[in-house]
Amino acid sequence: MTDTNTVTRAELIAVLKKSLWSLTGRGPVGEMWTSPDKSSKVGIPFELEPRDREWESVIERVARAHVISNADLMRRIETLRFDVTEFRVDGPEWEHSVPVEAGFNLFKTARQVLRVSATTSRIPKVAIGGGFSTTGDRVLERARFGQTREGSYIVPLMVPIVERSEVNDSNVELKQESPVFEEAKLGHESDERRATRTMAESLSAVSNSIIERASVPTASQVNDLVYAGVSRELLNTLSEVISKPRVQTFEAKFRWSELLADLSGNIASNISIPSDAGQLLSESARRFKPQATPKIETFTGPIVQLRDEEIVTHGYVTIETNRNGRQVELQIRVGDEQLADVHEWFKERETVRTQGTVRRVAGHLVIDHPAELTLLRDSLLFDGETN
CATH class of the missing domain: 3.30.920 (Metal Transport, Frataxin; Chain A)
Structure with a gap:
């Protein structure tokens, strides 16, 4: 290792x-x-x-x-090779130390949030139970805690994103061997990066779609949140950490490895949850119950390829996603009316969400007539639906 x-x-x-x-x-x-x-x-x-x-x-x-x-x-x-998430709890005069229970729970929360996100990044689940992903747990095994920092008590969780490899540097006249970094594969998202991206997107979804709305999600909204990586376990974990005595705020701040291409600027880099949201999150978690498998499949992931030819009135976009626990590439047919939007999403490295019936064509997975193709963040802008 x-x-x-x-x-x-x-x-x-x-x-x-x-x-x-x-x-x-x-x-x-x-x-x-x-x-x-x-x-x-x-x-x-x-x-x-x-x-x-x-x-x-x-x-x-x-x-x-x-x-x-x-x-x-x-x-x-x-931290150059790492995606770093700084988890923080804030309380009255907590600069140099925190109560034992709050400190213990902060470390436990950081571990659980990463483990849950690593699982739901591969297979969206309304409730994980004991079904944590083996691949996701390998991500957890490689992660490290950095040194705690002052500032209402901050714990950095470091996930290694880029490997070192020993190679010959031909530019060095003495032909010494020195460690260098493998270039990130364009269009490929590692298990580690998918886990940290899902962690940021799921926490953002909780903040925007539950806490800011101050409302327990409806059944259909639960489904949208699930495909953003939110699970019952995540909500229960967040509810527990902010419900400890004298905890006023829980915060997660994301810092991405400089060695990979930048993520979409629309992915939140700082999520803050106040202590008075504990009951709301607990009530929301009870809405996250296993449902019957939908006939139409739903997928999320970054765009890795876009094909748009002038001689035809449609194009194809390829996203990297997971299906049945396996990382796959999925081609989606895009109508002419949506191609301009898709070009912009590809340029901005956005995460998209799509729904449709999947068929296999010449070894490729294809959705010919997507029931939905939109930005993941836009799919979480709920309408006026009531509980």
């Missing part, structure tokens, strides 16, 4: 590249890197490691060039 706790020179170099530093010189023992505005130069030895005395000097000079603290730069380097 990949070591997810070791910071190397590779992470430092990757941060410099992401920050538009340029390699301006190379010698027998190291490289010279120059800041984007040419005002700073930093020499980085090939064999540099965090335990070396030179490491602190390099970090200090790079941080000074970015006008940030050494701690903030190190946090960026340490």
